[in-house]
Amino acid sequence: MSVRLMRAVETLNNEFVQRWKEEGKKIVGYTCSYAPDEIFHAAGILPYRIRGHGADETTIGDTYFGPFICSLPKCMLQLAGTGAFGFLDGVVIVPGCDSMRRLDDCWRKAGEDIAGVVPQFFFHFAVPHKFAAYTVDWFEGEIRRLIEAVERHFDVRITEERLRDSIELYNRGRSLLEELERMRRLPAPPFTGAEALSVVIAGSAIPRDAYNELLEEFIAVHRAVPRGIEGRRRLMLVGSASDDTAFVRLIEGERALVVADNLCFGARFHNDRVDEGGRDPVRALAERYLRRSDCPRMYGDYRRRLEILVDTIRSASVDGVILQNIRFCDLHGAENGLFERDLEALGVPCMRIEREYGPLVETGRLKMRLDAFLERIDGQGRTA
Amino acid sequence: MRRALKEYHFDWMLHSTYDAASRLMAGTEKEYAHALRYIPYFSGMLDAVFGIGEPGRYFIKTCAEYLKNIVTARERGRKVAITSFCFSPVIFYAMDITPICLEVMTVFLTFTYRRGSAEFLDFCNEAGFTETSCSSQRGSLGAYLAGIGVDIDMVVTDTPGVCDTNANAFAFAAEWLDRPFFQLDMPPLLKGERYDRYHRDDYRALVAFLEEQTGTRLEAARLAEVLRELQKQDELIGELEEMGRIVPSPLPPAFTLLNYAARFLFAGMKPCTDMLQSMLTMARRNAERGVSGLAGGVERVRGFFCYIDHYTYNMRMWRMSEELGISLQGNILSRNWSIDAPHVKENHMEESAYSIDLTSLDSMIDSVAIMNSRMPMIKSIRGPFDAPDMWLEDTLSLARMYSADFVVYSGTPGCRNTWGMLKPFARETEKAGFPTHIMYSDAFDDRVQSWEATRARFEEFLKVRRILA
Numbered sequence: 001m002s003v004r005l006m007r008a009v010e011t012l013n014n015e016f017v018q019r020w021k022e023e024g025k026k027i028v029g030y031t032c033s034y035a036p037d038e039i040f041h042a043a044g045i046l047p048y049r050i051r052g053h054g055a056d057e058t059t060i061g062d063t064y065f066g067p068f069i070c071s072l073p074k075c076m077l078q079l080a081g082t083g084a085f086g087f088l089d090g091v092v093i094v095p096g097c098d099s100m101r102r103l104d105d106c107w108r109k110a111g112e113d114i115a116g117v118v119p120q121f122f123f124h125f126a127v128p129h130k131f132a133a134y135t136v137d138w139f140e141g142e143i144r145r146l147i148e149a150v151e152r153h154f155d156v157r158i159t160e161e162r163l164r165d166s167i168e169l170y171n172r173g174r175s176l177l178e179e180l181e182r183m184r185r186l187p188a189p190p191f192t193g194a195e196a197l198s199v200v201i202a203g204s205a206i207p208r209d210a211y212n213e214l215l216e217e218f219i220a221v222h223r224a225v226p227r228g229i230e231g232r233r234r235l236m237l238v239g240s241a242s243d244d245t246a247f248v249r250l251i252e253g254e255r256a257l258v259v260a261d262n263l264c265f266g267a268r269f270h271n272d273r274v275d276e277g278g279r280d281p282v283r284a285l286a287e288r289y290l291r292r293s294d295c296p297r298m299y300g301d302y303r304r305r306l307e308i309l310v311d312t313i314r315s316a317s318v319d320g321v322i323l324q325n326i327r328f329c330d331l332h333g334a335e336n337g338l339f340e341r342d343l344e345a346l347g348v349p350c351m352r353i354e355r356e357y358g359p360l361v362e363t364g365r366l367k368m369r370l371d372a373f374l375e376r377i378d379g380q381g382r383t384a
Numbered sequence: 385m386r387r388a389l390k391e392y393h394f395d396w397m398l399h400s401t402y403d404a405a406s407r408l409m410a411g412t413e414k415e416y417a418h419a420l421r422y423i424p425y426f427s428g429m430l431d432a433v434f435g436i437g438e439p440g441r442y443f444i445k446t447c448a449e450y451l452k453n454i455v456t457a458r459e460r461g462r463k464v465a466i467t468s469f470c471f472s473p474v475i476f477y478a479m480d481i482t483p484i485c486l487e488v489m490t491v492f493l494t495f496t497y498r499r500g501s502a503e504f505l506d507f508c509n510e511a512g513f514t515e516t517s518c519s520s521q522r523g524s525l526g527a528y529l530a531g532i533g534v535d536i537d538m539v540v541t542d543t544p545g546v547c548d549t550n551a552n553a554f555a556f557a558a559e560w561l562d563r564p565f566f567q568l569d570m571p572p573l574l575k576g577e578r579y580d581r582y583h584r585d586d587y588r589a590l591v592a593f594l595e596e597q598t599g600t601r602l603e604a605a606r607l608a609e610v611l612r613e614l615q616k617q618d619e620l621i622g623e624l625e626e627m628g629r630i631v632p633s634p635l636p637p638a639f640t641l642l643n644y645a646a647r648f649l650f651a652g653m654k655p656c657t658d659m660l661q662s663m664l665t666m667a668r669r670n671a672e673r674g675v676s677g678l679a680g681g682v683e684r685v686r687g688f689f690c691y692i693d694h695y696t697y698n699m700r701m702w703r704m705s706e707e708l709g710i711s712l713q714g715n716i717l718s719r720n721w722s723i724d725a726p727h728v729k730e731n732h733m734e735e736s737a738y739s740i741d742l743t744s745l746d747s748m749i750d751s752v753a754i755m756n757s758r759m760p761m762i763k764s765i766r767g768p769f770d771a772p773d774m775w776l777e778d779t780l781s782l783a784r785m786y787s788a789d790f791v792v793y794s795g796t797p798g799c800r801n802t803w804g805m806l807k808p809f810a811r812e813t814e815k816a817g818f819p820t821h822i823m824y825s826d827a828f829d830d831r832v833q834s835w836e837a838t839r840a841r842f843e844e845f846l847k848v849r850r851i852l853a
Contacts, residue, residue, distance in 0.1 A: 063807070064807055066804065068800065073804075097548050098804055102805045103804075105804070106805060130569055134582070134585035328800065337514070
């Protein structure tokens, strides 16, 4: 069972995706956690989070993007250009940041040179940068625009009833992920941080009902583990989009354990629910997806995000925090600077890393810094 | 940052420099020439500006006045707001708030000092901000983070959804300085009831924020006064832009800079009107005589800068244009999207433009909201570059209208927003028949690429593409 989850992370066109396509059903990829999965599920479409995993070069990405751009969208475009996302029937681009916004332009332009890389359904889905009554109104309108476009293009109906069912199903998944997070924070967690991240990422590439079952099974199996992992330094991983489990394995090595994270591919977006009792499920989706504001793209909400980190650090007994950002990711990079200032003032050791997305080409450098960081924590004792 | 630099109050340092410069031309020519010898690093910039004539003098005087407002804000009981170049300052002036435009302050530095803004840029990194972010804000932000500028009361920006890198700088500043923050948010498209409503709702939230910060209400009479002045300015800019179509262009290259600088500093205020009026008088005189605005009198080619200019030390970009005989046909900053602007009428872009309705406070707030959503960059670099009303359409229509022989991109490596789609963009402008040159330099930081290298590559482009044989 764990193996099936792990495979779903390591393989873009995983067994669930293949079976879904064999059944003649549609898949729509999206680029950011602000895209509401429930809409697609209610339409009978598999929502699939687009990643850059497996790109070992960026020649296609570099053809369209300029040089000063984050490597995540470049890797995504690289994979798209090589046909790795050929199973997608549609793509939703969410302008999470400047670089990701321009994936829209560059992917479409790549389509002029490489036949078939742009699905017929290609949708620019905007998300406001703050939470207020009028921004929720606007975002609700944007979700309705998405619903109309999906219905029109795929010739489906997203009924209120189906939407409510989808919300319930995804909320169930969020409850399970929350349980996973609780187990991860135990004094002796039954699985590693790399495993935890894999399990969460798998959810973005597997049909949700099947995923919930696998997740339940994973939790049940690991709840029964007699003795968890002890004697390691407990770390938290924070910052830019990171779906690279090898990176987490590198961090953990033999001496550390990533017991918590604040990543958009990880735990950041799962510890809340869509209101199931409201009169309008679309409004409920708009409120849930915008309210959390856990990404630094939501400007002016730093203090709340700091509180989330501090709460997590305390509840997970974190010894140190790794603040990482992909080069040219200024949103996370700058916020990491603030986190470092404020967390260190609270006595929490922090390490800032700037890295590239994709293959771990900097293993030696990172390992050396990680070792030094662990030595610092060892010397300091638990301070959080 | 060097300890010695921290000994100088940042805003006072700039104010003293420009205030002294504004009085340089008060004496005889001999005195002026003599004075330049004592300011070897500033003399090139001043000579370039004063060389334009009366508009140049207005420019320096206007800069000095802007800086004076900043350093005297407290004693005049004014609140101070850090803001961005693409945020119209009219609302600040209507509410007696003193704006500090970070990008403008950075240009003051880069124009004036040989070392440019390097140490302030780098101080931002010391404070935890990223070195990959845009140099246009960082250049002066470092001074405020270091605590050597005036006290800031609030931070206001309008770039989320347009330039997230820019917005991020303001959010960081607000947090670092522990000051109230407000963002105007921009959806990806411009036109339509849904987008208009969002802009208006958002702007009303801004007004409420400013009222809360100042403890005063926005008064209709005061806003009307500022907007009436703005209408005059729009007319003057419209006429100047119309004159840019004449071949040879009667506008000196530096008019592109003066045009937007006037608005960024004092939109809706008299100093801006005076400066534009002076520019127009000179342009009319040149047009009547049928002469080029270039100092050499010969327009060899016409270039359109599709983004921003190059601002490092001594105004070398404009001086190079003069030397090479290039008429600059503006850039994204120098365009005004008033409904009466020549390019709006010519290209039937009325729906993308703004008009001012002075009927009531409500109508005025709506007008300013829509106007602000049509500010440089805010208007045309928010959504996909090839969408209607966006960067490509604007660039091509303007380059055609102003008979540009080529297009140049000058920006900063921190500009994720444009570098994200610059290659496809340039491919389209080339396809449309405009040889397009991409400058890989940083418009605010010569350490990225020296001006000499930037110029050499630009001249190579002109030669290889046989634009300037």
